[in-house]
Amino acid sequence: MRILVIEDDADTARFIAKGLVEAGHTVDQADEGRHGLFLATTEKYDAIVLDRMLPNVEGLTILRTLRASGIATPVLVLSALGEVEDRVAGLRAGSDDYLVKPFSMTELIARLEALTRRASGSGGVPETVLRVQDLELDRLQRTARRGSRQIDLQPKEFQLLEFLMRHAGQVVTRTMLLEGVWDYHFDPQTNVIDVHVSRLRAKIDKGETEPLLHTVRGAGYRLGPPARD
Amino acid sequence: MVRRLATSPFFRFALGLPLGIAVLLGLALVPVYQEALRGVERELRIAIDAEILRLEQQYRDRGIVGLRIAIRERMANPLDTDSVYLLANARGVRIEGNVTGWPEVEPVDGAWVRFRDERSQELIQGKVFRVGTFERLFVGRRSPLEQFRQEFFRRLAVAGAGVTLLSLALATWFTMRLRRRLDSVRATTERIRAGDLTERIPVGRTRDELDQLAGTLNAMLAQIESLMTSARHVSSAIAHDMRHPLTHLRNQLDDLARRPGLDPAIREELEVALEELDRTLSAFSALLRLARIEAGSYGPKHEPVLLDQLTSDAIDLYRATAEERGLTIEAKLAPVTVGGDRDLLFQAIGNLLDNAVKYGAGRVAVALESRGDAARLTIRDEGPGLGAAEQDRVFDRFYRSDPSRSTPGSGLGLTLAKAIIELHDGTIALENAEPGLRVVITLPRPSHEAVAR
Numbered sequence: 001m002r003i004l005v006i007e008d009d010a011d012t013a014r015f016i017a018k019g020l021v022e023a024g025h026t027v028d029q030a031d032e033g034r035h036g037l038f039l040a041t042t043e044k045y046d047a048i049v050l051d052r053m054l055p056n057v058e059g060l061t062i063l064r065t066l067r068a069s070g071i072a073t074p075v076l077v078l079s080a081l082g083e084v085e086d087r088v089a090g091l092r093a094g095s096d097d098y099l100v101k102p103f104s105m106t107e108l109i110a111r112l113e114a115l116t117r118r119a120s121g122s123g124g125v126p127e128t129v130l131r132v133q134d135l136e137l138d139r140l141q142r143t144a145r146r147g148s149r150q151i152d153l154q155p156k157e158f159q160l161l162e163f164l165m166r167h168a169g170q171v172v173t174r175t176m177l178l179e180g181v182w183d184y185h186f187d188p189q190t191n192v193i194d195v196h197v198s199r200l201r202a203k204i205d206k207g208e209t210e211p212l213l214h215t216v217r218g219a220g221y222r223l224g225p226p227a228r229d
Numbered sequence: 230m231v232r233r234l235a236t237s238p239f240f241r242f243a244l245g246l247p248l249g250i251a252v253l254l255g256l257a258l259v260p261v262y263q264e265a266l267r268g269v270e271r272e273l274r275i276a277i278d279a280e281i282l283r284l285e286q287q288y289r290d291r292g293i294v295g296l297r298i299a300i301r302e303r304m305a306n307p308l309d310t311d312s313v314y315l316l317a318n319a320r321g322v323r324i325e326g327n328v329t330g331w332p333e334v335e336p337v338d339g340a341w342v343r344f345r346d347e348r349s350q351e352l353i354q355g356k357v358f359r360v361g362t363f364e365r366l367f368v369g370r371r372s373p374l375e376q377f378r379q380e381f382f383r384r385l386a387v388a389g390a391g392v393t394l395l396s397l398a399l400a401t402w403f404t405m406r407l408r409r410r411l412d413s414v415r416a417t418t419e420r421i422r423a424g425d426l427t428e429r430i431p432v433g434r435t436r437d438e439l440d441q442l443a444g445t446l447n448a449m450l451a452q453i454e455s456l457m458t459s460a461r462h463v464s465s466a467i468a469h470d471m472r473h474p475l476t477h478l479r480n481q482l483d484d485l486a487r488r489p490g491l492d493p494a495i496r497e498e499l500e501v502a503l504e505e506l507d508r509t510l511s512a513f514s515a516l517l518r519l520a521r522i523e524a525g526s527y528g529p530k531h532e533p534v535l536l537d538q539l540t541s542d543a544i545d546l547y548r549a550t551a552e553e554r555g556l557t558i559e560a561k562l563a564p565v566t567v568g569g570d571r572d573l574l575f576q577a578i579g580n581l582l583d584n585a586v587k588y589g590a591g592r593v594a595v596a597l598e599s600r601g602d603a604a605r606l607t608i609r610d611e612g613p614g615l616g617a618a619e620q621d622r623v624f625d626r627f628y629r630s631d632p633s634r635s636t637p638g639s640g641l642g643l644t645l646a647k648a649i650i651e652l653h654d655g656t657i658a659l660e661n662a663e664p665g666l667r668v669v670i671t672l673p674r675p676s677h678e679a680v681a682r
Contacts, residue, residue: 015480022487102476102510105483156545182546184575187511187518190583195549217486217500 001025001046001116006036006062007078008054012101016049019105020112033057040066045073046116049108052079052090060093067094074115078103087185106219110171117167130165132223135204135212137165146204156181157200164200164213164223173220197221239407243400251392255385262381269377273370274341277356280312280368288360296360297325311371313353319363328353331365342367351375410439414446426454462520468513475513479506515641516626522573522648533675534571536604537562540578540597547582556589558582562597565604568675569653577649578606580642581668585610589665603655603671611665620659 003020007013008031017027028043030036033054040048048066052059063075077095079086090098096118097111130137136145142158144151153161163180164172174193178186201213214222234240287299300314304327315326323329328346343354355369410433417430429450430443485491486499544558551558567574585593589610596607615623622628624647627640650657655672 011477015477019480019484022484100514102472102479104476104507105480182542184542185572186576186579187515188579188583190550190587192546192550192579192583195553196546199549217497217504 001112002028002044003047003049003112004028004030004036004039004043004045005049006030006033006040006054006059007049007051008032009051012051012078015105016108019109023109033059033062037062037065040071040073041069047112048073048075049112050075050077050095052077052086060089063090063093063095074118076108076111076115104173104219106171106216107173107175110173110176110220113170114167114172114176117170130162130168132165132168133210133212133225135165137161146208151203153200153203156196157203160196160200161204164221167223169222169224171216171219171222176220234401234404237404237408240400240404243403244396247392247396247399251389255389266378273354273372274356277368277370281356281358281366284366284368285358293361293364296366300325313355313367313369313371315367316360317365317367324364326367331367342369343372346371414439414443418446421450426450426457468516468520472510472513472517475506475510479503479510482506512641515645519626519641519645519648522645522652531568532571533566534569534574536565536567536574536606536672537597539571539575540595540606543575543578543582544595546579547586550583551586551593554586556586556591556593558586558593558595560595560597562595563599565597565599566674567604567653567672569672573649574653574672577646577670580646581608581670583642585612585666585668588612599674600671603673606670606672607667608670609662609665609667611662614661614664614666615659623659624657 003025005013005016005020005027007016007029010031013029013031017029020027028039028045030039033056036048036050036054050059050063054062059077059079063077066073066075074096075094076097076099077090078099078101079090080101087098096115099108099111128138128140130139134147137158138144139162144153144158144161159181160177163177167176172180174188175185177193177197178184178188197213197215201211204213205211211226212223214224214226216222284296284299288296291298297316300316303309303312304314306312313326313328315328315331316324317326317331318324321331323331337357338359340357341354342357343352345351346353352372352375353369354372355367357365357367360366414430417428420428429447432443432447433440482499482503486496486503540562541560544560548558582593582595585608589612591611593611594607594609596609598605624643626644628643629640647657650670650672653672655670658669660667660669
């Protein structure tokens with residue numbers, strides 16, 4: 001992916017760039033709003049990371065201008081302001097996702113990848129059947145199958161699997177799951193999500209030769225073929 | 230109330246002082262009284278002795294006749310109404326005199342006698358002396374002392390009763406007044422103890438000892454309030470300041486862990502360290518959010534929230550964890566809408582469910598109903614419950630029921646829940662459910678609830 005990072009704090013910018021490059025993406029940097037806007041309108045990016053607190057011009061103003069110019073590139077807003085009202089402001093200005101500082105690199109990458117996947121896939125009609133390896137999920141029938149084995153899922157488990165399959169191959173953080181499956185922005189102090197995922201894993205992977213639902217330590221989960229180290 | 234009054238030191242003092250003074254005065258007057266009595270008696274005897282001498286002289290000069298004349302002359306004296314004379318024969322029959330008969334006393338010569346007049350019941354005292362062979366003469370006075378004494382004691386009794394009643398009344402009034410002032414102090418401190426640190430004890434205008442005490446207490450309260458605020462600020466400041474270096478640290482560890490070709494054992498350890506760090510960062514975020522909510526600088530959204538739906542979602546989220554621990558969650562939710570911030574309320578209810586599941590056993594019962602202009606949510610677990618002392622402290626920051634702190638969680642869950650509920654103008658209370666604990670939450674419903682549900 002080609003990613004534009006508009007961030008004025010040198011340390012943060014370097015850190016983000018390094019992480020993204022290591023994940024295999026190319027990164028352009030701008031440390032000031034107008035330059036960032038210029039780059040965004042003149043170059044083609046798969047995603048933009050935009051800091052809200054920029055010198056001279058507020059990040060959201062840049063965003064609004066960008067959208068007004070017809071640039072539909074997915075934008076992930078970074079901000080130290082984390083309350084819901086701030087997120088809503090970001091969303092209204094045209095952002096696609098919102099991440100609060102300090103954040104983990106893995107989460108940033110996971111969300112960026114989710115954004116681009118969403119962007120690229122939203123051109124057509126969403127598929128009714130999702131497939132990962134021999135795991136199949138029928139959204140219309142609300143059924144799931146692995147190979148020839150029917151998997152019996154409760155409604156929330158179905159939604160959870162659906163979300164994971166839509167983000168197959170990507171790292172999905174717990175926060176993303178809470179937002180995407182339960183539709184709440186919420187910080188659990190305990191591992192309440194993990195229990196749901198373990199149950200799902202038991203239903204999907206039990207007795208199978210190839211586990212599909214993996215825990216990524218320090219980040220979240222990933223649905224897909226086992227990673228080759 | 231009367232019994233309580235008697236135990237009050239103020240009352241005892243207020244009553245004891247005047248009574249004590251009265252008693253002391255009384256005691257001081259006793260020798261005076263006795264001295265007065267003795268003086269009067271002395272005077273009496275002197276007068277009577279003198280009279281007897283004079284009458285004796287009469288008898289010697291003019292015999293019994295002269296004596297009788299003398300007695301009659303004295304009795305006729307209008308100025309002297311108190312003198313008593315009695316000249317009687319051997320059988321006690323009156324020859325001359327102004328009393329009826331010889332009193333029931335022995336006519337011993339020179340004896341000083343006292344007796345009561347049959348008619349007037351007055352006390353008479355005087356001296357006896359023999360006249361001639363058989364006659365005897367009694368010269369005496371109606372005792373003023375008797376009247377004096379009676380009158381004295383009567384007045385003393387009246388005064389005593391008056392003093393006692395007045396003292397009782399004054400003591401009661403004084404004690405009640407004092408109590409009212411102390412009660413106002415006590416009520417204020419109770420409110421402060423309940424959490425309102427901005428309260429101050431009312432100070433009067435008199436600048437007496439109680440007002441000075443109130444002033445000193447208020448200064449102390451201001452100090453406590455400032456300490457508590459700064460303590461809160463310290464924990465928030467620490468969280469805020471530490472977040473960035475910790476995040477950098479985390480990111481560096483993250484980098485390290487994802488380095489290709491790293492020894493898997495080392496990667497394992499790094500990932501464990503990362504999880505620990507994430508937990509700490511999560512606690513810091515919670516702490517900062519808590520500080521913002523409590524400081525009121527947080528402006529929550531005020532939108533209609535379908536509380537039954539929200540509660541159901543939260544239960545759904547925690548049901549898996551509950552079942553892992555062998556618990557069931559039962560829900561009875563009536564459709565209720567409240568005004569507020571959906572995510573915050575989910576956080577609050579989620580935290581409370583988290584607690585119920587963490588410390589409960591058997592069954593967790595959740596009930597939501599509409600009560601007048603408020604929604605009432607109860608979460609009841611059947612765990613060990615909380616003692617009264619713990620109930621007070623459980624909403625404190627970082628309070629953990631488990632002293633070894635080995636259960637997951639930061640100790641901020643309930644604090645955050647309480648702050649969120651109070652931000653929504655709701656209330657949260659704990660009750661012993663026996664067994665277990667019941668958490669009762671009320672949230673106001675928007676008054677203009679036009680949604681027909």
